Amino acid sequence: MASVLVFTEFADGKFKKGALELLSAARKSGLKVQALALGSGAKALPFGAEGVDEVFVADNAQFDKYNPELFSATVSALLAAQKPSVVLASSSALARDMFPRVAAHMGVGVASDCTTLEISSDGNVTARRPMYAGKCTAEVSFENSPTKIVLMRANQLPVVAATGAKTPSVTDVAAPATDLHTIIKDVVKGTSGKLDLTEANIIVAGGRGMKDAASFKLLEDLADVLGATVGASRAVVDAGWVPHTMQVGQTGKTVAPTLYIAAGVSGAIQHLAGMSGSKVIVAINKDANAPIFQKATYGIVGDVFEILPKLTEEFKKLVHH
Amino acid sequence: MKVFVCIKQVPDTETKIKLKPDQSGVDFTGVKWVMNPYDEFAVEEAIKLREGGKATGVVVFSVGPKARVVESLRTALAMGADDAVVIDAPEDLDSSVVAKALAGAIKAEGEFRYILTGKLAIDDNASAVSQMIAEYLNIPQATVVSKLEIGDTSATAEREVEGGTREILELKGPAVIAANKGLNMPRYASLPGIMKAKKKVIKELTLDAVGASAADVRVKYKGFQMPAEKPAVKMLGGDAAAQAHELATLLRNEAKVI
Ligand SMILES: Cc1cc2nc3c(=O)[nH]c(=O)nc-3n(C[C@H](O)[C@H](O)[C@H](O)COP(=O)(O)OP(=O)(O)OC[C@H]3O[C@@H](n4cnc5c(N)ncnc54)[C@H](O)[C@@H]3O)c2cc1C
Numbered sequence: 001m002a003s004v005l006v007f008t009e010f011a012d013g014k015f016k017k018g019a020l021e022l023l024s025a026a027r028k029s030g031l032k033v034q035a036l037a038l039g040s041g042a043k044a045l046p047f048g049a050e051g052v053d054e055v056f057v058a059d060n061a062q063f064d065k066y067n068p069e070l071f072s073a074t075v076s077a078l079l080a081a082q083k084p085s086v087v088l089a090s091s092s093a094l095a096r097d098m099f100p101r102v103a104a105h106m107g108v109g110v111a112s113d114c115t116t117l118e119i120s121s122d123g124n125v126t127a128r129r130p131m132y133a134g135k136c137t138a139e140v141s142f143e144n145s146p147t148k149i150v151l152m153r154a155n156q157l158p159v160v161a162a163t164g165a166k167t168p169s170v171t172d173v174a175a176p177a178t179d180l181h182t183i184i185k186d187v188v189k190g191t192s193g194k195l196d197l198t199e200a201n202i203i204v205a206g207g208r209g210m211k212d213a214a215s216f217k218l219l220e221d222l223a224d225v226l227g228a229t230v231g232a233s234r235a236v237v238d239a240g241w242v243p244h245t246m247q248v249g250q251t252g253k254t255v256a257p258t259l260y261i262a263a264g265v266s267g268a269i270q271h272l273a274g275m276s277g278s279k280v281i282v283a284i285n286k287d288a289n290a291p292i293f294q295k296a297t298y299g300i301v302g303d304v305f306e307i308l309p310k311l312t313e314e315f316k317k318l319v320h321h
Numbered sequence: 322m323k324v325f326v327c328i329k330q331v332p333d334t335e336t337k338i339k340l341k342p343d344q345s346g347v348d349f350t351g352v353k354w355v356m357n358p359y360d361e362f363a364v365e366e367a368i369k370l371r372e373g374g375k376a377t378g379v380v381v382f383s384v385g386p387k388a389r390v391v392e393s394l395r396t397a398l399a400m401g402a403d404d405a406v407v408i409d410a411p412e413d414l415d416s417s418v419v420a421k422a423l424a425g426a427i428k429a430e431g432e433f434r435y436i437l438t439g440k441l442a443i444d445d446n447a448s449a450v451s452q453m454i455a456e457y458l459n460i461p462q463a464t465v466v467s468k469l470e471i472g473d474t475s476a477t478a479e480r481e482v483e484g485g486t487r488e489i490l491e492l493k494g495p496a497v498i499a500a501n502k503g504l505n506m507p508r509y510a511s512l513p514g515i516m517k518a519k520k521k522v523i524k525e526l527t528l529d530a531v532g533a534s535a536a537d538v539r540v541k542y543k544g545f546q547m548p549a550e551k552p553a554v555k556m557l558g559g560d561a562a563a564q565a566h567e568l569a570t571l572l573r574n575e576a577k578v579i
Contacts, residue, residue: 066488068452069461093482097464100449104417104456109539112447131445131542135338136347138542145539181461183491185477190485199483202579226579244467244502245485250334250443251358251502259578270334276548280576282568283554296554298571300564310565318569318579 002123003032003054005082007075007089007099013041015050018090018199021157023050026088028160029119034084036173038063038071043170051162056082058173065184072098074175076105084147085123091151091198099149109145115156115256115277125150133250133273153256154199190245194229197248202228202259205248205275206236209264209285209304213241218308219263225315231255231275233265249274263304267292284308322434324367324376326402327423327454328360328383330393331444344545346413356393359439361400361507362500366469367437368401369505375471376434382426384408384419391523398518399510406430406524408531415538416445418528420453425531427458433495435476440465440499445542451499461496467503 004026008019015023026033027050034054035047042057056078062070071094079087079102089095091113103110114127115137125148127140142148197203204223206216216230223230231248232241248255250270260278265271267283267290275281276295283296284307293299300307332338333353341348356364370376381397383390387409394405408422427436436458441448448464455462463478470477475493481501482488492498510518528534555571557564572579 066482068463068490072452072456093465093480096448097452097462097480100416100447100452101456101462103449103539104420104453107417107539109415109417110449111540112449128544128546129446131545132332132336132338132347133443133446134548135336136340137546137548139544141541141543143538143541181493181496182463183493184488185491186489188487188489190483190487194484196483243485245481247502254446259572259576269337273334280572280578281551282572293554293556295551297551297576298568299554299556300568301556302561302564306561307565310561311568314565314569315579318573 001032002085003034004029004086004088004119005034005036005079005084007087007095008035008037008045009090009092009094010037010042010045013044015045016090017159018092018152018154020159022088022090022152023052024160025117025119025157027051027162030121031085031119031123034082036075036078038074040064047168048165049162051164051166052168053166055168055170056173057170058175062175065187066094067180067182067184068097068101069178069180069182070175072101072105073178074173076102077176078173079147080106086119086125087147087149089151091153095151099151103149106147108147108149109142110149110151111140112151114140114150114152117150117152117157130254130277133254134277135273155201155256197229197231197246197253197255200229200255200257202226203231203255203257204228204261204263205231205233205265206263207233207265208235210236216242218304222308222312222315225312225319233271262292263308265292266290267295322376322432323378323380324370325427325430325433325436326363326367326379326381326397327436327438327450328364328381328393328397329357329442330354330383330385330390331357331442334358334443340545340547345543346545354389354392356396357439357442359441359500359502362502362504363437363439364397364400364402365505365507366500370471378403380404380406380430382406382408382423384410384414384422386410386412387525394523395518396510398521399514400508401514404524405521406526408526408528410528411535413541414535415540416447416449416453417539418533418535418537420450421457421537422528422531422533423450424454424457425533426526429531435495436497438497438499440501451497455497460494461492463490463492463496464499465501466498467501469498469504
């Protein structure tokens with residue numbers, strides 16, 4: 001029987017939101033739902049409540065830190081044995097690093113960063129993904145690919161509660177005996193503790209109009225009230241005000257939040273390429289002719305130093321009522 | 322030992338994308354082609370390794386229509402790469418065929434210490450070729466690398482993942498390293514460099530010669546669409562206080578996003 005295998009990422013004993021989105025899509029297909037989770041605590045995840053039929057886990061500290069060689073060899077071996085019609089994973093840093101390698105090993109196709117997904121009852125996939133950093137989109141067509149690997153961008157699929165719990169079979173997965181040439185020396189946690197730009201539902205981005213690094217505090221204050229993540233234009237990154245991890249655009253991150261607030265950003269084509277997929281765009285700029293207004297839903301011609309503190313106050317009032 | 326670099330030629334970031342009338346792809350008429358920005362970091366890093374005595378030479382590889390792709394190879398030569406290889410191929414290959422072609426050409430070229438690439442090509446945004454080359458050559462990989470230190474027998478690479486978290490990998494023996502911004506500052510080609518690059522003979526190979534076939538693509542793209550037109554922007558008037566109040570109200574009641 002055709003199956004959909006979901007690579008479920010998790011943290012603190014819970015599925016990540018992306019995994020819940022994928023499990024919802026897998027159930028909707030009506031096909032057998034398989035799930036794979038790697039790392040300590042994998043076995044205790046609520047697979048049954050999520051309607052999973054078959055579970056594969058390596059509940060093992062060996063998998064607590066991502067090692068590309070170890071993970072790709074393990075996942076390749078499992079997929080080669082299970083031959084699912086579809087593999088779903090979030091387009092996370094881990095999946096984007098691992099699945100192309102798995103696909104090459106299996107001789108099948110992989111599509112990263114997809115934004116739409118339909119799985120037919122015979123295990124075929126219709127998916128679209130942005131190309132040219134979002135300047136256009138295209139439909140992915142898998143050719144001679146008995147297993148189709150689809151990496152989905154966050155926040156694109158609805159999370160739907162499962163209707164009935166299942167009692168899945170659980171199979172332990174072991175790492176194949178390969179000679180590893182990769183050692184993970186360290187994992188240095190980021191300090192922000194906020195959602196990554198690519199996962200964020202709301203982004204507050206600053207450009208050169210913010211004048212200096214210290215003024216990004218205005219954006220952080222606004223972001224704190226909204227539960228948003230702060231982003232930046234390349235001009236700001238190049239000036240050294242913020243790290244490259246915060247850059248939105250063609251050579252930064254491609255994002256599609258429900259709300260994108262751009263403050264003091266002119267709207268260069270390379271910046272627009274990375275964020276024009278956002279649902280609602282707010283532009284705050286003192287130049288009424290700034291190109292960012294052409295992509296915006298709501299525009300304010302004004303000084304960021306006057307507007308941002310007032311906006312933070314307004315949102316505080318809303319959040320408290 | 323040598324360091325190899327794989328580069329891709331892509332439309333310049335300024336390019337306004339136009340679709341073919343049948344939506345089967347992008348219309349490349351009049352497009353200005355450049356070296357993929359992330360690949361510039363890879364070329365720079367390779368040249369620095371040679372200059373620092375950690376590599377004996379830099380060979381650059383690219384797959385694609387020979388007539389245009391050689392321009393980007395010449396840019397890499399002008400920056401300071403020693404040799405270049407073009408694998409002539411049609412426009413619309415997928416990552417797996419490109420990676421197979423590059424792996425084949427790399428094997429034919431001989432021994433290497435590292436293969437440097439860019440973390441992602443800004444045209445198809447697939448970020449897959451580097452990892453696939455590593456799989457085909459059965460060597461380790463580190464992608465999205467913003468810091469690299471090369472020792473005698475191993476390399477330490479720092480890769481960026483979500484939320485500013487950094488993973489630090491030690492790679493033993495030959496490996497694929499996919500560069501991110503921050504790894505270095507790519508140099509501009511010097512005038513003497515450009516003159517020298519013009520005279521260099523670029524080695525030409527066919528897909529067939531490197532054991533790859535355009536018939537082996539696993540992913541094709543079709544039904545291209547431009548993003549839906551957004552309704553005209555709503556400009557908010559009044560003083561800063563009024564604008565801020567109206568925006569908050571609209572985001573809550575009209576757009577319903579907060
Ligand atoms: C190969 C390549 C790749 C690139 N990739 C990216 C990318 O990934 N992301 C990216 O962002 N850019 C990218 N760029 C750069 C891009 O072309 C622009 O230079 C950059 O986006 C400009 O950033 P900015 O809008 O912050 O600055 P500017 O263009 O300088 O705009 C500043 C804006 O702030 C406004 N302003 C000034 N003061 C105030 C104030 N007090 N209140 C309100 N508004 C104010 C001004 O009116 C102006 O519109 C790339 C460029 C190249 C060549």
